Structures are given as structure tokens and as C-alpha cells.
Amino acid sequence: MTVHFKQVTIVGVGLIGGSLGMILKQQGLADQVVGVGRTIENLELAIKIGAIDRHVQDPQLVMPGTDLVILATPIESYSGHLKQWGRYLAEGTIVSDVGSVKGPLVEQAESLMPPGVHFVGAHPIAGKEKSGAGAATSDLYQNALCLLTPTARTNAEALGKIRHMWEVAGSNVHSIDPFLHDWILGAVSHLPHVAAFALMNALSDLQQHTKGDAELLNYSGGGLRDTTRIAASSPEMWRDIFLWNKDNLVLMIETLEKHLQRMKSYIQQNDEAGIEHEIAKARDARQRLK
Amino acid sequence: MTVHFKQVTIVGVGLIGGSLGMILKQQGLADQVVGVGRTIENLELAIKIGAIDRHVQDPQLVMPGTDLVILATPIESYSGHLKQWGRYLAEGTIVSDVGSVKGPLVEQAESLMPPGVHFVGAHPIAGKEKSGAGAATSDLYQNALCLLTPTARTNAEALGKIRHMWEVAGSNVHSIDPFLHDWILGAVSHLPHVAAFALMNALSDLQQHTKGDAELLNYSGGGLRDTTRIAASSPEMWRDIFLWNKDNLVLMIETLEKHLQRMKSYIQQNDEAGIEHEIAKARDARQRLK
Structure with a gap:
């Protein structure tokens, strides 16, 4: 052509x-x-x-x-x-x-x-x-x-x-399909952005409750840097994406909340097998991502 | 010496x-x-x-x-x-x-x-x-x-x-101080691991609800790869870390949950200013992390 x-x-x-x-x-x-x-x-x-x-x-x-x-x-x-x-x-x-x-x-x-x-x-x-x-x-x-x-x-x-x-x-x-696109991108892109923004804001909160003058971010390794890299994104652009993909994203945030809640309960209950199972599932899924 | x-x-x-x-x-x-x-x-x-x-x-x-x-x-x-x-x-x-x-x-x-x-x-x-x-x-x-x-x-x-x-x-x-160490590492290392594990497990759930035979992970860019890199970690090692730093970590997961909940509410309420403010705060904090 x-x-x-x-x-x-x-x-x-x-x-x-x-x-x-x-x-x-x-x-x-x-x-x-x-x-x-x-x-x-x-x-x-x-x-x-x-x-x-x-x-x-x-x-x-x-x-x-x-x-x-x-x-x-x-x-x-x-x-x-x-x-x-x-x-x-x-x-x-x-x-x-x-x-x-x-x-x-x-x-x-x-x-x-x-x-x-x-x-x-x-x-x-x-x-x-x-x-x-x-x-x-x-x-x-x-x-x-x-x-x-x-x-x-x-x-x-x-x-x-x-x-x-x-x-x-x-x-x-x-x-x-355009609506399937929004579901998929909601999961692999929009939700990770929500998570990265929330994690950075949680760290700012935790900084406020840190004793002495220790700066949390001075103690971070490569893990935090990678996990939050996409948090340095445009507020205007992501505000619009979140609102235009609202229904998918709200459900997806709730799915993420469910898994955080589950891990928290396992930790609170000293459930070694539960924690290990959750991490092993996550690790196996991550290893499939090249 | x-x-x-x-x-x-x-x-x-x-x-x-x-x-x-x-x-x-x-x-x-x-x-x-x-x-x-x-x-x-x-x-x-x-x-x-x-x-x-x-x-x-x-x-x-x-x-x-x-x-x-x-x-x-x-x-x-x-x-x-x-x-x-x-x-x-x-x-x-x-x-x-x-x-x-x-x-x-x-x-x-x-x-x-x-x-x-x-x-x-x-x-x-x-x-x-x-x-x-x-x-x-x-x-x-x-x-x-x-x-x-x-x-x-x-x-x-x-x-x-x-x-x-x-x-x-x-x-x-x-x-x-050893206890300050645990607070700091809880924030900059253990909490990001919890978040990465939960995000991978949320994606596995969302995969189950994806229409047709679309594989979510085939549509991911560098953002998801970075955000979840640390999810490919040892279940035994992280199980132990989570349990030995339990009290800090439970509070920190709750802080992360609070910020996810807040972003979700802003999205549900179409609160453009609220969403933008949360993202801008996260971006500014991330930009301080070299």
C-alpha cells in the first residue's frame, strides 16, 4: 500500500x-x-x-x-x-x-x-x-x-x-476493541500509576512520623526508585486518564485494596503460610513478565 | 586501625x-x-x-x-x-x-x-x-x-x-538505632515490596476477568515492569521480614490504604482538583528522590 x-x-x-x-x-x-x-x-x-x-x-x-x-x-x-x-x-x-x-x-x-x-x-x-x-x-x-x-x-x-x-x-x-483497550490499560498502566502515586504519598506521611531528622529517602535502594519511577508523571494528563477510565479504575483500585488488606491480615495473624503463598503467587506472576 | x-x-x-x-x-x-x-x-x-x-x-x-x-x-x-x-x-x-x-x-x-x-x-x-x-x-x-x-x-x-x-x-x-532502622526500612523497602506483591496479585485477579483471550501482561510497557520488579523476590525471606517488622508494617500498609482510598474517592466524585493535587504531591516527592 x-x-x-x-x-x-x-x-x-x-x-x-x-x-x-x-x-x-x-x-x-x-x-x-x-x-x-x-x-x-x-x-x-x-x-x-x-x-x-x-x-x-x-x-x-x-x-x-x-x-x-x-x-x-x-x-x-x-x-x-x-x-x-x-x-x-x-x-x-x-x-x-x-x-x-x-x-x-x-x-x-x-x-x-x-x-x-x-x-x-x-x-x-x-x-x-x-x-x-x-x-x-x-x-x-x-x-x-x-x-x-x-x-x-x-x-x-x-x-x-x-x-x-x-x-x-x-x-x-x-x-x-476500544473498551477492552481501557480495561487492559487500566490494569497494566493506570492502576500501577495509582499505586505509585499512593506509595509516594504514603512515604511523605510516614516521613512526618519519623523520629529525629532522619530523611527516609536517604535510606532507599533501587527497589523504591524503580517502584515509584512512574510517580514522576504529569498531574494533568493522569487526572484526565483516571477520570475517563473511572469505572474500570475504581474496580481495579478495589482489587488492589483487597490484596493489601489480605496481606495485612496475614501479617497481623502471624499467618506464615498465607504470607508466603501470597508472595509466591506474586513472584510467579512477575516471573512471567519478561 | x-x-x-x-x-x-x-x-x-x-x-x-x-x-x-x-x-x-x-x-x-x-x-x-x-x-x-x-x-x-x-x-x-x-x-x-x-x-x-x-x-x-x-x-x-x-x-x-x-x-x-x-x-x-x-x-x-x-x-x-x-x-x-x-x-x-x-x-x-x-x-x-x-x-x-x-x-x-x-x-x-x-x-x-x-x-x-x-x-x-x-x-x-x-x-x-x-x-x-x-x-x-x-x-x-x-x-x-x-x-x-x-x-x-x-x-x-x-x-x-x-x-x-x-x-x-x-x-x-x-x-x-535498630528500631529506627526498622521504621525507615519498613517505609522505603518493606512497604514497596508489599505494594509490588499486591499489585501483581491484583493483576492476576484482573486477568481472570478479562474478556476473550487477551493476556494483560502482553500489553504492558516499562512502567509495570519497573513498578513490579521487586515482586520477583524470595517468599521465605520476605515472609520473615514482614513478620519481624509487623507493627511498623501494619501501620504503613494502612497509610498506603488511606492514600489509595483517597484517590479512589476523588475519582468516584470526579474531583479533578483533588486528583491533580494528589498526583502533584506524589510527583514532587518523587522528583526529590534522585
């Missing part, structure tokens, strides 16, 4: 959007890549590193000539963006995204598409601790999983083009 | 004990290092890699000629060991350990010392995922923290010798 776009507009040129822009340009997938964003400094930087060709303040002006829009802003802002410039999109245009929640977001985006404009939900599972266009690299998606979330309403040709784009980026592309 | 031992007996020649044995021999801190353990294969391997000079089946036979004993077995076994061969120790001998819990263990060990035998509690904070003498390396303790836990009963000269030994091993040695 030959996939080529005349003009791709990336809304939100951060780490994720900027890296995709670099790939679109380097791989010759687009004649022109336009950036839309809130801060001029970041957009100028994006031009300098080759993530976009130019940027505009009024997305309305470029949307009629755009054949692919990538939404790479916080998921909560999707509807505001689509309401602002959706009606300027030409028939046949594809709108795709990179958001970490899919089910209700895809439903919303589909409902906001003008006639003849095709939405394709996508979630490249990649990232690093740094953010902004300055952190973008053209190998960010190499060997990373990229999940596409087609529905009964998804245009097959548009889906094929988005799949091709992510394959060219080096990703392992899989299609999955 | 010149510190030299005629004969060091290491009880439990695994990763920790074996690495210390290699250092004692390579640095010329001991004329002879004797190993005591349960499996001959492991002890033979320890000789081969230069962690010990020889091994014995009956520790009683070597204890009279030993001037330093290192207890490097699971903490639950300390009293059994001390009762088996403690009475054969000569006056002036030092007994030290490497255990992850100190307060009640140090009290117990001190109460089991024969007259004139000096106990010095020590906890080198080092380790890796592999275990056994085969994983031992002479640089394991380089730049690692090593906590000594003297009490009012600790012999100053014995303490100085143990400090010197760990400094020669390359550790940053600090002295700390």
Missing part, C-alpha cells in the same frame, strides 16, 4: 506528537507537517528539530487543506478542539489520536466528526520521563506496541492508512 | 554472604574464611569462586577457632543457629549479621550471646535479582549503604571492626 499525505496537522507538538512529526517527514509520508499548539517557543523548537515544517495560530486556516489530523493533546481537550475546527475539515480527511483512554473518547470523537471525515483511534504505548518537542526522537516508537481501536463505524481505508503509518514508525500494531 | 581476623565463619553463603567472603579474602581481612550452609553444591561453588576457603558440616567444630561469625541466613533462623553453636564461641569473638530487620532481632541476638561474645547488628543495603553463591561479586557493596545498629550493650571495639570491614567493602557505613 502506498500511503502518502499532502498535509498532516499535528495538534499538540509534544514528545508524542513531535516524534510522530519527525517520522512523517523523515519517512516521506507527508509533503508538509503543520503544528498547532499553545506555546510559540515549543513550536519554534519543533521546527528546528524537524518535527514540523511550520505552525499556525488558527487551526481553522489549515484544516481545509489537511488530509490527516493527529490529536496529541490531553484527552480532556479533544471535544474543545474538534468543536473549534472540525467543521473546516474536508470530506475524506482522517482524524486520529494518541490518547491513553479510548472507549468513551472514541465514541465522543466519532459523534463529533463531520460527514465524510473518518476517525481512527490510536494509542502508541511509548513515552519517557521528559516531555515537550525538545524530547522528541524519530525512534520513540521503534518496537513499541501501538493499539488501534476501530469500531463498527471505522472506515477501513482510513484504518489501513493509520496502521501503515505506525508500522513505518517501527511499532507493533494491533487492533483491539 | 588494623583489622584482621584469623578465621571468619560465614553462616549462609548466598549472594550476600558469598560476596562478603570474596571481599574478606581479596582484601586480606581474614587468614581463612569458612562456610556453613545447607547444600554442598552451593558451598563447593563458593570455594570455586573464591568466596570461602573451606566448608564444614558441623559449625560447632570451627566456632572455637573463629573470631568473627557472619550470620547471613534468613532472619527467622538466627536463634536456631545461635542455640546450636553459640556456646562454642570463644571469648572476644564477634558475631555480626546482614539481616533486613534489626530491632527485635538485635535484642534476641544480644540475649543469646555467651559472656564475652560481642554482637554487632549490620544491614548492607545491596542485592540483585539473582541469589546463591554463584551470583556473588566482590563489588556488590561498592557505594552501597551499610547500616550498623549498635545498642547500649554494643562493644565499641567490635563495632569499630565491623565498620572497618564494611568500609573496606566499599560501603557508606552509618550507625542508626
